[in-house]
Amino acid sequence: MFEKGLAYESYEPINFCPSCLTGLANEDVEDGKCERCATPVVKKPMRQWVLKITDYAERMLEDLKEMKGWPEHIKEAQRNWIGKSEGTTIKFEIRSTKSETNSKSQIQNSKQFIEVFTTRIDTIFGVTYLVLAPEHSIIKNLKLKVENFDEVSKYIEEAKNKSELQRTDLAKEKTGVELKGIKAVNPFNNEEVPVFVADYVLGGYGTGAVMAVPAHDERDWEFAKKYNLPVKMVVCPNYPKPICPVLENAYTGEGHLVGSGEFNGIKSSEAKEKMTRWLEEKKIGSKKINYKLKDWVFSRQRYWGEPIPLIHCENCGVVAVLEKDLPVKLPKVKFYEPTDTGESPLAKMEKWVNVKCPKCKGYGKRETNTMPQWAGSSWYYLAYIMRGISNFQFPISKYKKVFQHWLPVDMYVGGTEHATRHLIYARFWHKFLYDIGVVGGKEPFAGLKNQGLIMGNDGRKMSKRWGNIVNPDDVVGQFGADTLRVYEMFMGPFDQPISWSTDNMVGSRRFLERVWKIQSKVVKSIKSVKLQENSKLERLIHQTIKKVSEDIENFHFNTAISALMILLNEMEKQDSLKIENYKLLIKLLSPFAPHIAEELWFDIGGKKSIYLEDWPKCDESKLQSDEVTIVVQVNGKVRGSFKSVKGQKQEEIENIALSLPEIKKHIGENKIKKIIFVKDKVVSIVV
């Protein structure tokens, strides 16, 4: 990525954990606290490596359309995370309000502009002020023009020192300071509006400045109310009614333009186009697409983590480690405490750090930042394939053919929490590898399913805080691994959150014990088994094969196990059991209880592993009984039922239904209005 220009060094302030002494990316911060140690993070400028994931934003968005095997809600989450919005940038000229003589001497000749991004250029005539993010670089350039620069600096300083946590908490109460001495000029009507700095505008999105339209934006509305700024309505929802409703809050919808000069009376959508074109002609604005997705801060100041394979050379600058020297391994050390300089612990390990520059063979130092934990999980599905072939040889392009054979991953199972982190990163890496020709497909995972979270006994998310964590090792110790597997599959629908219940586990344990026990019923000769019982059982067996096979395909594991329990109940009723039938039961059970299945398989004479056997096939002809139960309804209520031969004609079935005493009773003296007949299922009589 470095060589393709997709990695760059940045010195911007990032989240920093004062306890771990490391920089953190947004994904390592939860509610303003360090994910690892729950210490509130602060902002700190640090040197860091950043990957240009934003270059892939559009493709990641576009390719979602083709990903039929992914759940819609995960794709939607990714769309929101990428956060594409189409709008317009527009430059507002800054004008000084100081007297002519003063300004002439102090101000340079060149004009200064504030550029803003908006998705609602149609509301431009409603602009009553401009807002800059505290981080905005233009502020320091305005020092000479701004009369209350001290006050402004103070506000900016305070905003900077607010931790992420405070900034979230204070989100509701808006604050800001006007930049006195300057005004911004609205190019559409040459109106001068005041300029504020306020931390409700984000430095990292768009241009870091917005045009405020309190009449049509809730945040601007709140701010305007607080600081008594004018509100000017310019979009009317019920045009052409002459009177627009009095505003009690911001109207954020679209409509027809009013109070907008030559644009009056046209629709928002049309106005957006016309106004943008007007700006483009004047060269003070243009169409613009913005994404919420930010570039990926890819360095951590931790010991553990893959070293970033770069070398800093005095002569050549940053140079990539040669492929033959990959991967760069961590030095083996006893201690790896964080440094107090904010550098990675690796920086202190001089033997490891000092190397020759691969280019000029001069004096070089290794990059000491390491990769975040997301790095490994972005390609481990490739690593498994590589591992199956050899032991991670570089270059990775060696594996091209093998990757083409195995990829994409058919079914990837993971939690929903990965929607906007791991699954975005993995897709990004895969697309990069596709671009350099290592993998043949654009996407890594064809199918995706999310398992439901297993909640604690109390219905809450398992956590130390609630003391409701269940340790799988303990469960395995008490009940056995197969019981745990069966229970986990049986406890509820795969994709839904379910509370853990150790009490309910005994059911799964009993089930496996009973499977074990009916071994004693197994006979090798058919003679002792009653023929009548056999055909009924045989039908159930084939129904079970069908049900279990389909349920596994559809991830309905709970009902698959239920079907096996039903089969077992029936088998237990038999005096004796054909060995083939018992084998079938074990095969169907084997995916859920692999250990016991294998052991039983050998117990009943299996020579090779059960996992070398073919999966049972369902014989469709043996599925259905000749007999069906017909339900009889009168006025929509079930009043009786009878058994009949399958495929009976409507007339005959109706006659039987009408002759039933309980049906006669419910019909009584009433006239029959209508009879609905559903073959082999229902006769519904309306009186």
Added chain:
RNA sequence: GGGCGAGUGGCGGAAUGGCAGACGCGAUGGACUCAAAAUCCAUUGGCCGCAAGGUCGUGAGGGUUCAACUCCCUCCUCGCCCACCA
């Protein structure tokens, strides 16, 4: 505030227009036992009834249908994710 899910017995859940509660847990009664555990058998949605039977019932209310847990509309509750993105 936005998005996505989910509401069915004492509990986990099943049924995707056609007998609601499959399967499992728990509970009750019985068998075995000196006794207990384990195991096995039976019963187990509520209400009325000795019973036969009746009646109500899938978060609430309405609608479509011969028939609705299932489809449509309105609302309530809970969970998860995102959240000042201009």
